[in-house]
Amino acid sequence: MTSRAVLHLAEHTHTYGLSLSGMAVRGERMLLAPDEGAALLGLTRHSSVQEWSEPVELLLGDLVDLPGGPGDEVDVEGIDVRGDHVWVTGSHSAKRKRVKPGTPPEKVAKRLRKVSAEEPRRLLARLPRGEDGLPTASGVRLPTDDRGLFAALADDDHLGPFLGIPGKDNGFDVEGLAAIADDRVLLGLRGPVLRGWAVILELTLGEGDGELTLLDVRKHFLDLRGLGVRDLVRDGEDLLVLAGPTMVLSRPARVLRLRGGAQGLPPAVAADEVETVCELETGDGEDHPEAIAVLGEGSLLVLHDSPAADRLGEHTVAGDVLHGLDVGRP
Numbered sequence: 001m002t003s004r005a006v007l008h009l010a011e012h013t014h015t016y017g018l019s020l021s022g023m024a025v026r027g028e029r030m031l032l033a034p035d036e037g038a039a040l041l042g043l044t045r046h047s048s049v050q051e052w053s054e055p056v057e058l059l060l061g062d063l064v065d066l067p068g069g070p071g072d073e074v075d076v077e078g079i080d081v082r083g084d085h086v087w088v089t090g091s092h093s094a095k096r097k098r099v100k101p102g103t104p105p106e107k108v109a110k111r112l113r114k115v116s117a118e119e120p121r122r123l124l125a126r127l128p129r130g131e132d133g134l135p136t137a138s139g140v141r142l143p144t145d146d147r148g149l150f151a152a153l154a155d156d157d158h159l160g161p162f163l164g165i166p167g168k169d170n171g172f173d174v175e176g177l178a179a180i181a182d183d184r185v186l187l188g189l190r191g192p193v194l195r196g197w198a199v200i201l202e203l204t205l206g207e208g209d210g211e212l213t214l215l216d217v218r219k220h221f222l223d224l225r226g227l228g229v230r231d232l233v234r235d236g237e238d239l240l241v242l243a244g245p246t247m248v249l250s251r252p253a254r255v256l257r258l259r260g261g262a263q264g265l266p267p268a269v270a271a272d273e274v275e276t277v278c279e280l281e282t283g284d285g286e287d288h289p290e291a292i293a294v295l296g297e298g299s300l301l302v303l304h305d306s307p308a309a310d311r312l313g314e315h316t317v318a319g320d321v322l323h324g325l326d327v328g329r330p
Contacts (some may be wrong), residue, residue: 001323005301007032009044010315020317021175022231024079024086025293028131031086033076033291035305038066038120040076040088042134050295050321056134060088063127064139068120072169075121078177078187078232087137087185089177090123092149093167115166119144124185124203131307142205142212149203150218159199159219162192170246176205176232178239180262183215186239188229191246198224199244200232200265223271224256233290234262236329240277242292242302253280253289255300257326283308293312295321297328 007020007030012264022033029045030052038060043052061073078089097114124142127135142148153159153172161226165171168189176188178204187201203217224243230253231242239261244253257275258265280289280302290305303319304311311318 003050003323004311004318005052005150005321006316006318007303008051008053008055008316009041009043010055019290019307021075021077021290021305021307022079022088022177023291023293023301023303024081025295025301026081026133030293031079031081031135031305033079035075037071038072038074038076040079040135042111045307052299058135060123060125063135063137064125064141066120067122067141068118072120074123075118075124077175080177080179080185080232080234081129081178083182084129085179086107086127086129087175087177087179088125088127088135089121089185089187090121091167091174093173094118094164094171096119096166096169102272108132115164117164122148122150123288124149124187126205139266140207140210140212142214147207147214149201149214149217152214156219158194159192165192167191173228173246174244176229177277178196178232178234178262180234180264186220186261186265188232188241190244192227193224193226193246194221196223196226197221197268198228200229202265208308219267220265221268222258222274223269224274225271227252227254230289233292233294235294235327237262238329239265240292240294240327241274242289244289250284250286250288251282252289253282254278254279255292255325277327278322281320287311294327298325299323300325300327 019035032041040058042056127139148330167173173190175190202218227243228246230244239258255277
């Protein structure tokens with residue numbers, strides 16, 4: 001059975017739009033990452049109905065020293081809450097100029113030549129979590145210079161060649177985050193997908209001189225039958241993976257389970273070791289499943305990129321709540 005959850009974003013809909021790229025839910029508190037800008041939104045659940053309101057804007061620049069300028073887009077794609085901290089990651093991806101509808105044919109090639117590698121997207125930060133469940137100031141982040149993730153992967157045989165390729169061209173693109181220990185996070189890659197195998201990075205992190213330090217990077221390869229990772233969520237000792245296309249395609253999309261994945265992953269996971277929790281409906285050019293969260297035993301919330309018109313209100317957007325699933329494990 002599927003119902004809808006309504007998210008009230010109030011005036012923030014005019015600032016960030018209604019496409020949402022990341023989500024974390026703990027108890028009655030939801031943290032959202034709008035697809036544009038450099039902020040998070042905090043919402044509160046009310047009553048037994050799946051309705052979330054009282055939006056609080058949290059500017060990332062007030063919480064942590066951001067790479068790039070104060071007005072630059074971070075492109076947050078993954079959020080997780082573990083203990084007293086909120087973890088946030090940007091996509092890290094390069095961006096190719098979009099060809100807008102109605103562009104004259106003679107100008108298409110010129111627009112498609114424009115690729116920018118945007119440092120603000122290379123954010124990986126750990127933020128203190130207040131008693132109200134919202135992140136607070138004095139966060140720390142991983143540097144983006146020669147001590148950062150890109151530098152660690154520059155000569156990597158698998159991922160190095162993809163670092164400068166835009167995410168929507170099967171380039172390097174982080175779209176999911178799961179904190180599996182106080183000092184270890186998993187980053188799920190939408191791309192590259194290597195001959196059908198997706199990649200999850202496991203980062204071991206320390207802290208020194210007011211910033212995160214990268215101690216180790218491990219690669220885990222998953223046969224997701226050609227799909228990339230769109231989100232990661234811990235479910236007890238397991239890891240849920242929202243899988244979808246790495247390129248600009250509408251389908252398929254499904255939620256998968258990696259047994260024991262929240263405790264650690266082997267170097268490679270074969271297709272027959274990946275369990276399918278559910279298949280997700282998608283629209284044609286709209287309603288692309290982009291973020292998932294476990295709401296309780298049996299219930300999973302799905303939010304969408306490019307939500308269909310019937311999901312949108314003046315200041316609201318609706319996600320799908322899937323009931324009766326094997327999720328919500330202790």
